[in-house]
Amino acid sequence: MADRPAGRRIPEATVTRLPLYYRALLECADRGTETVSSERLAELAGMNAAKVRKDLSYLGSYGTRGVGYEVEFLLGRISGELGLTQDWPVVIVGVGNLGQALANYHGFGARGFRVEALVDADPAKVGEQVGELAVESLDDLAEVVAERGIRIAIIATPAPAAQEVAGLLVAAGVASILNFAPTVVSVPDGVSLRKVDLATELQILSFYQAEQGNWSGRKGSKRAPGSSSPVIPEVAS
Amino acid sequence: MADRPAGRRIPEATVTRLPLYYRALLECADRGTETVSSERLAELAGMNAAKVRKDLSYLGSYGTRGVGYEVEFLLGRISGELGLTQDWPVVIVGVGNLGQALANYHGFGARGFRVEALVDADPAKVGEQVGELAVESLDDLAEVVAERGIRIAIIATPAPAAQEVAGLLVAAGVASILNFAPTVVSVPDGVSLRKVDLATELQILSFYQAEQGNWSGRKGSKRAPGSSSPVIPEVAS
DNA sequence: CGGTGTGAAGCCTTTCACAGCA
DNA sequence: TGCTGTGAAAGGCTTCACACCG
DSSP states (O other), X not given: OOOOSTTOOOOHHHHHHHHHHHHHHHHHHHTTOOEEXXXXXXXXXXXXXXXXXXXXXXXXXXXXXXTEEEHHHHHHHHXXXXXXXXXXXXXXXXXXXXXXXXXXXXXXXXXXXXXXXXXXXXXXXTTOEETTEEEXXXXXXXXXXXXXXXXXXXXXXXXHHHHHHHHHHHHXXXXXXXXXXXXXXXXXXXXXXXXXXXXXXXXXXXXXHHHGGGOOSOOSOOOOSSBOOOBOOOOOO | OOOOOTTOOOOHHHXXXXXXXXXXXHHHHHTTOOEEOHHHHHHHHTSOHHHHHHHHHTTOOOEETTTEEEHHHHHHHHXXXXXXXXXXXXXXXXXXXXXXXXXXOTTTGGGXXXXXXXXXXXXXXXXXXXXXXXXXXXGGHHHHHHHTTOOEEEEOSOHHHHHHHHHHHHHHTOOEEEEOSSSOOOOOTTOEEEEOOHHHHHHHHHHHHHHGGGOOSOOOOOSSXXXXXXXXOOOOO
């Protein structure tokens, strides 16, 4: 949050890139670098310098001409904007292959997210231990979400269950959902939804693969989208 | 492939949506529906009708005015375009939590991709059985890729190994890479690269979450963003 | 000088709206 | 009449290029 230049809205495309800058800046900090130029930052984030400057300008004018950006300061600025100054408790719904892998993925904790609960509809799975957590019942979802103040959820169920689970999550007070189930899920206004679809990503690659016979200089797929969204995503060079 | 209207290039944004239409059409086919209107298809794919028509028009004019699109025909058209008429053998490099989950994920097989090999740099993991496959050594990567005609790879290694693995893959002849490692990877021109970054996705959600105090009608992010796909257009290990 | 900050231009994507065909 | 196909308009994103400042 903090005091971004009044009335300035950060474009969606920029928002999806802030985490990349954040990661790049963390690397700089680890190495003890104190300032970075937009060019260097672009290199670390797989971007180009003009885009970096434009993006950062939405946060305010925090660079020093002739020098660059202060790493620590910018880190604070971005983590504030991304809401990473606090730890977000997260619930994962669906404890299959993917759900378990996500539960054991330590990249979340390192980035301000704490997997606080695992939930599954299958009674056979309830009670099972996964890492530090015991799987809880879908019936207790509302309670779990409310008690632990959870606002962010990950859906890792099979496709047919996803929409129903999303409904339960929203009813329980979750405001942001990351959906891994390969199906369309809709949520009411005011709830954020992003999706990650593994098979879809491969199919997109397959398109360019198939196209390669008559290749004619198209850039692979810098992703960005999105898809990333994500996909965006985002380099082929 | 096939005879798309000569000289017509399919925009990147459209390409990322073709898999969604494909999935929606498969649902229609399952239900025995023979034709769909752009409106219905939009609903099933979480899109709007105008966009669907525009997107499909890049494949050629295959709808019937006053009626809609023939499901079977369009399925054939899209799967041809996406190169799904053949099965693509895929190699997964990095058999940690995520790599294993991906190896066991049956959504790939259902969509024209066959996980044909698992590779890891850790000698302790080599030989280990994961599902139907035995883990092979990174040292044998080039051989594995060449012998099985692999063109598509998934990187599910820790971040520090990703760039090196990408290099090995490209050298071995892989032309499309899906990167789950949370780091920037660069590849030469002509090689397609997409990325899925789990922590990044959560951070984007976190942004909108943090923003909610001063919410003012921005759509959370129904992905497109991207996402990535997006659904994101996304995971890491 | 070197590197930021930013108008302006250009490109891509989405949306609109309606002509045209089954 | 109903729904596609598509020009045209609108909006957003990226790139350019340079004024400005430390």
